[in-house]
Amino acid sequence: VLPAISLDGFLHLDVLTGSWNGRAILKYVNTLLGNMNPFPEKNSVIVMDNASPHHVGGLRELIEARSVFSVEQSWCGLT
Numbered sequence: 677v678l679p680a681i682s683l684d685g686f687l688h689l690d691v692l693t694g695s696w697n698g699r700a701i702l703k704y705v706n707t708l709l710g711n712m713n714p715f716p717e718k719n720s721v722i723v724m725d726n727a728s729p730h731h732v733g734g735l736r737e738l739i740e741a742r743s744v745f746s747v748e749q750s751w752c753g754l755t
Contacts, residue, residue, distance in 0.1 A: 680708050682719050687711040698732025705738060714743035721745045 678696065680687040688708040692700055705722070713720045722744055724730045 678704060680711075680722075684719075687719060696727075696729050698729050698735075701729045701732055702735060702738065705735060709739065709742045709744060712742070712744050715745040 677689070677691050679689045688704070688711055690704050690707075696704075708722070711719070712722070715721065720743075722739060
């Protein structure tokens with residue numbers, strides 16, 4: 677289960693049988709972006725952790741092409 681949550685509720689929710697991989701993340705984010713707005717409007721920032729599927733080629737370009745602000749954050753070492 678992978679939810680995209682805003683202050684107003686769910687923007688998108690997907691359930692996948694198996695592991696999330698790069699192809700599944702690209703499909704998920706592409707659908708999610710249809711529910712988001714151009715930056716700096718409400719629901720215009722996407723935050724992802726440093727999970728390996730988030731490093732799939734083309735993901736950043738997909739997000740930036742839709743004028744959504746991407747925040748990259750490595751959670752390694754945080755307690």
